[in-house]
Amino acid sequence: MKLSHHFGTTLREAPAGVEAISHQLLVRAGFIRQLGQGLFSYLPLARRSLTKIENILREEINAIGGQEMTMPVAHPAEVWQATGRWYSIGPEMARFKDRKERDMVLAMTHEEVVADLCKTEIKSYRQLPQLVYHIQTKFRDDPRPRAGLIRVREFTMKDSYSLDTDEAGLDKQYRAHYQAYFNIFNRCALPAIAVGSDVGMMGGSLAHEYMYLAPVGEDTLVLCRQCGYAANRQIARCAKPKAASEELKSIEKVATPETKTIEALAALLNVPKSKTAKALLMMAGHEEDSGTREEFIFAVIRGDMEVNETKLTNAVKADWLQPATDEQIRAIGATPGFASPIGLKNVTVVVDDAVPSSPNLVAGANEAGYHLLNANTPRDYAATIVADIAAAGDGDACLNCGQPLYTARGVEVGNIFKLGTRYSAAIGATFLAADGTQQPIVMGSYGIGSGRLLACVAEEHHDDKGLIWPISVAPYHVQLVSLAGEEAGVNEVADRVYAALLAAGIEVLYDDRNERPGVKFADADLIGIPIRLTVSTKAIGKGGIEMKRRDRKEFEIVSEANLMTRVQTEINSMLEEIAAKVVEVPFK
């Protein structure tokens, strides 16, 4: 391709408000343009890189048995109603009516459609296991798109779906994806780690997220340097400091006027925060076919810990949580600021699992200005649910090895979910088992967003001058820069080299513009193609063409006769550098 007629120009400055490095560079280098909030056009350079990423995705998923297909972006509402997600997902799902007034959905993901297809395609256990996938547009009307391609509303995702007869089969395909995903990220030269994650709107029993650790990320991860424990903060666990065992003492009411925080309470009574019980009062929402059902949740946790809302949401199997208002708190018979689970009826009490083994805590008295000493469960109040609802964070002890945990920011570049039979059962995707019974297909779902992956690669591989693409993702392998000026002879050499590169099947972007050298070099550095060839009077005088790698400072002069071989050798060695990154990763 000749740069003089290439669609997509470079910009000296990034548009106002563009902050993430990957966003700035992709815009300045002419890869992407924004149409609206979270909506981007991918210009030819980006399109070429995305195609490379997609082909890596194809190769790795095909290698574990994937069969590529394509499912629609617009879905009739019925399939989403069948699984309940029509009701449980909020405004993030784009809905519209077709000309016949039928409810329609823009696909956020494709579990429903896969399950629907299975109704006709999968009849017998003899056909299983299978793995299908596609690379398709998704739309999620995210409340806050940000950071260029890192978080958008319309995006392309490789999503694969495993179909098995049982949990063992699912586990096998899940583990195959676990490794395949590492291969994919390694082949894109993107360092990523797998962390345990919440299953969120997908449901299911086990999930991992692949995280690219970077400040631009919006997920907080909890990590252990010692044993390698890694989890999204939403589900991260830690070892809780054990309370000393004591005799249970009898309840005693004490005056604690104007003492509404744990800090003030601990200070007033001169006890450690770990000797107090903190109440968190929330309304839990359950989206059901008949509408939204609300439930009052009284969560109890020791005063030295914080509640993790994701864990609490999962413990009560709710679709959402929001803080209870003072009116709602009074309505169940509690007193805001001095709430106590003792004496309440018909309220769901969720108790953190450290509380029952922590004797004689200070709790609210359900009376303004008073607390109770020596509150104990189950003696004084019953827990509807006992679960781990505590947040883990910096400095907490690792559950596995006891070492201090630390937190880091990351971008989710992929996820894998064990779905089980939630979707197949709801849609009626069953198979005839060997024993003659009809059983729902056991499913898994596995996603990687290609645009976000591209942005992360850009985020990871750049310098102050511009992008530095790994060879596997680069839009072209070679940028040929002609510094011909008025020298017809130099132009002839550049044209000849261009023709030779094309003939050799080497991907080349030819800067044939009549620009000054500084402009051309600056653009080449900005676009970040791995190998730069410079044809100039100076280089010809030294015996040939200058070759320089974008990721290195030094350059060499190669004779025109040896150039194709030399370039191919360099490309091969770059490909080998990438291949060396692909290694087996133990399943965790």
Next chain:
RNA sequence: CGGGGCGUAGCGCAGUUCGGUAGCGCACACGGUUUGGGACCGUGGGGUCGUGGGUUCAAGUCCCACCGCCCCGACCA
């Protein structure tokens, strides 16, 4: 949805305080000089000043409403 910021030529910005009929740099076109790290001279084209309403003899500038985009938070995978 809450808090903050911005909207003037393709891009970056000034002009808004104090109302008087729109400007700078880059980019673009033409002519000339220049050619190994974002050249220079000259000429030229390009604007519903986000949208609508209001105040006024007069609005980019003042008032009201709305829209769009960005950042932080809530939310989400």
